[in-house]
Amino acid sequence: MFGKSNRIVIVLLLALCTMTGWSSPANPGEPYQANVALSLDPAKIEATLRWRDDVGQIDAIVPTLDKELTTSSAQGMSFIEIDPEVVGSSISALEGTDLDRSLLTGSESKDKFYVLENNLRITNPGSATCQGLKLEVPLMADIDSPYQELVAEEFSVEPLILNEADNGNRIGTFAFNDIGPGQETIFTQRYIVKVDGSDWLQSAGQVALGNTEPYLAAAPKIESNAPEIKAVASQIIDEAHAEDSLNLARRAFDFTHRTLKYDSTAPSANKGALAGLKAKAGVCEEFASLFVATCRASGVPARIVNGYASDVSELAGEGNAANLTGRRHQWAEFYLEGKGWIPADPTLTNSLNPMFGELPVGYYLAQNYGDLPIRGWYRGGQVSIGFEHKLAKTVGTEDNEQVSQF
Template identity: 30%
Template sequence: MMKFSTLNNVYELEDTHSYKITDTFTVTSKKATNVDLTFNVGAQGDSPYQKDLSTEVSGGNAKITDDDFSHKKMTASAYVKPGEGVEYQLTRTVENSGIKYTEDLSKTSNDYSKFSDYNEYTSPEQNVESTSKQIKDKASELFSGIDNPYYKAKKAYEFVNMYMTYDSNNANKGALNALLTGKGVCEDYAELFTALLRASGVPARIVTGYWVNSGEFSSRTSIDPSNDAHAWAEYYLPSYGWIVVEPTNEYFYNNNRVIDYSYFSNLSDSGHFIEGYTPQGDNKDSTLYYSYTEGSGVKVDRKTTIEILDK
């Protein structure tokens, strides 16, 4: 267990392990062609429970670039012959942990004057309709009489966790649809939580990646996380930084659904792997784009593996 402290922040990291996340891209074509690839790697992570140790690429002329918004991209170009595949790999090494806050987060202030990204994380975006009347009205109702951003986040967590029902038929339709229907998948849970906080002036964001059960590594060192894709959320507190929230879980006690606070501002293990913080738009993290000339049947397959390095 590792303990960290800053000016007004104390937390412990638990179940810390190092992992290698490898994305392998295989390009094939039925006719000879030139193919250009761009993969949005995402921004450098600043969540306390995941530390980026290294990012490397291999294959042909692949390289990592940064755009004006600090989003990392892997770019490559290849001449692909019919019947032959061209392969690229992006490898990230990360240190992941569970996190437990040992100081009372409710002692935070509500002064965001020193948070330079305040406007970005309190503004609406695709699927986070924080300026819609329905979202604003619900935020006003939930947070009536509450000024402390920690208690706003707690109230939003309680509402989303108990109000939403997991429904793949309403997948990825955004915060407003989640509020109106009470249905959605993990991304909708995270977007509704984020929109409610943004509507009340509390910075929040969606996190995309994987939620891997630690038991998957019990009998092997490498797994395919394709069935573990997930989204969750974080909210920002002055002096404490970004705080994790996992609103999607459902907990039952004596056959009654109740709120499980163990996933509010807390993670018990190292199973949340961050791929990025931008789930929508041209800079959507962990997204592949490709173009080609005079070819046909061009296909790019992506395979992801997560390997534990210190089992």
């Protein structure tokens, strides 16, 4: 449990999703689907979009209102499912932005330690008590990316069950006390991570990839089997004149960065690799997905990484905690035999800072290898869930004696 410490509270909800409980269906035991609209508070959206007003840059992110959110009921239990990610990246890789002028300065190769705190604010705006609430919550993955290590973690509520997938993604099941009308409870996840900014193309990797199939197969938004993407891969292979994975990955990287234009208003935004290729536009999701899909179609194992990033400064400096609202980002990794997973960010790469093979330390923080929804069950009342993300730099040692700055 958390000790008593001075906390700097920086509260900004990414989105506010409200779910209403439903009565039992006409035939008990038979689940049914109910259409529930995703409610986004315009004031919160405005705050999210304008987090960089102080430097004169406003990111034109258009939130998606059709996020996955379903409510069903069986024998009096309400079921909720929420995709917590706000659409797009807040990174300033927009048209007209000179990325070369956003030189990533101050990066050091030595290890740094950070404390990431994710809060779920769970409220009951209804008139009845919410009982028996259980949530399945995606947690920070068991990261095997070479530039980050999960050192320690703690939760304000101990998990009933903790499941881990083959790719390291983890989901915890948590039970909460009854929430009365108008009452709120906060569920906190806190992680201490170590980050490293080495050039991984020059380092020997320690991760042996036993089964490459999941990282070569087509997947939703990674349509490596689509004729259009296979044609791109075929051209890359012909140009490479050899099946060298590093050469193929570099050509896929260059093609992606050269082909796509960052446009958060494009209809293809958050639609994945094929949509981005056809429109030649999108956000970080299209950049990362097209690179991964092209790598896979070329025979190079690759995967998506979800997390947080900044292109102008470290995510958190010394002292005060930083609010990560609006800094959600997606990049990629490809696998090289003998070296392991190699990071690549075709969205933020530029001539002065090529994000191929290394990432500047402190500017990236990985969370998992695929966004997963929050799922839950409860009886009575209503449930409203908001999201907060904070990060602080801390002093770290290998024996886990880190001190939080919150």
